[in-house]
Amino acid sequence: MKSTPNMMRLTTQRQIILEELSKVKTHPTASELYDMVRKRLPRIGLGTVYRNLELMAENGMILKLEVGGTQKRFDATTDTHYHIRCTGCGKVDDIDTPVMDDLVNAAAANSSYQVVGHHVEFTGICPGCQGSGQGITIQ
Amino acid sequence: MKSTPNMMRLTTQRQIILEELSKVKTHPTASELYDMVRKRLPRIGLGTVYRNLELMAENGMILKLEVGGTQKRFDATTDTHYHIRCTGCGKVDDIDTPVMDDLVNAAAANSSYQVVGHHVEFTGICPGCQGSGQGITIQ
DNA sequence: CTGCATGCAAACCGTTTGCATCCCC
DNA sequence: GGGGATGCAAACGGTTTGCATGCAG
Numbered sequence: 309m310k311s312t313p314n315m316m317r318l319t320t321q322r323q324i325i326l327e328e329l330s331k332v333k334t335h336p337t338a339s340e341l342y343d344m345v346r347k348r349l350p351r352i353g354l355g356t357v358y359r360n361l362e363l364m365a366e367n368g369m370i371l372k373l374e375v376g377g378t379q380k381r382f383d384a385t386t387d388t389h390y391h392i393r394c395t396g397c398g399k400v401d402d403i404d405t406p407v408m409d410d411l412v413n414a415a416a417a418n419s420s421y422q423v424v425g426h427h428v429e430f431t432g433i434c435p436g437c438q439g440s441g442q443g444i445t446i447q
Numbered sequence: 448m449k450s451t452p453n454m455m456r457l458t459t460q461r462q463i464i465l466e467e468l469s470k471v472k473t474h475p476t477a478s479e480l481y482d483m484v485r486k487r488l489p490r491i492g493l494g495t496v497y498r499n500l501e502l503m504a505e506n507g508m509i510l511k512l513e514v515g516g517t518q519k520r521f522d523a524t525t526d527t528h529y530h531i532r533c534t535g536c537g538k539v540d541d542i543d544t545p546v547m548d549d550l551v552n553a554a555a556a557n558s559s560y561q562v563v564g565h566h567v568e569f570t571g572i573c574p575g576c577q578g579s580g581q582g583i584t585i586q
Numbered sequence: 587c588t589g590c591a592t593g594c595a596a597a598c599c600g601t602t603t604g605c606a607t608c609c610c611c
Numbered sequence: 612g613g614g615g616a617t618g619c620a621a622a623c624g625g626t627t628t629g630c631a632t633g634c635a636g
Contacts, residue, residue, distance in 0.1 A: 374515025421571035432560035
């Protein structure tokens, strides 16, 4: 039964990964997080970071952001909220447009899918990329 | 000047890729499209498919869907519309909820980004996956 | 003590790219 | 004829996984 979160061990790695993720308001990729965690746990492996992020996402402790771009990003804030992704540098920020839960109902009415959730992703140019030539700052 | 679409050559490959993509209402991945095209052009390379999809997306002839999941998907319909992705099998369908362009304005008001666009992605279980154990049909 | 979790490294998979050849304009 | 486009295969980058060892419960 997946709705009962399996009791996870409280390993040092797990705690520190969660701490570091909670510490930032950005939405780091796995390897960004790996770099952050490695400062405190130099021998940690990248695989461990991936495994724990996956596990914590499954248990609803964190959010795996299914946004555009090449890398997945992670978020310690699990309440529904929307994001904006810079097409210049790829970074992702929160955007505080009100969440529209009724969208799900509207969608459910028009679809043969059993609608579970939704996400709104804006694209734009972040302040840092606006100066430098329309955000063609690669990636 | 990127806004002037560079005149593209009309190669057989390009035409057939576009034809095959236009033919389906699904949103195939590059390799699904590769398989479709290969039936008519057995010697085409996967790289050619990727290069042309990228090029046509840049020129606004098709849409590269920046949706969740591991693979990018392509869409011959370029008008803004929303999608739903099955968390069971990963397939993506159109959903005909009205497009809310004012979302962009709302977002722009609350952000330091220069907001360019938006996309709404629903997640759910497709009819095919609803029967078989809550859509744990892998991928 | 026992089995889940870790570190490490190799495997994987989707995508990109270098290069010689091809062919559209 | 010339430069962009192709086919092929190798490289790439992000993610996953197998295995021996380690450590939380």
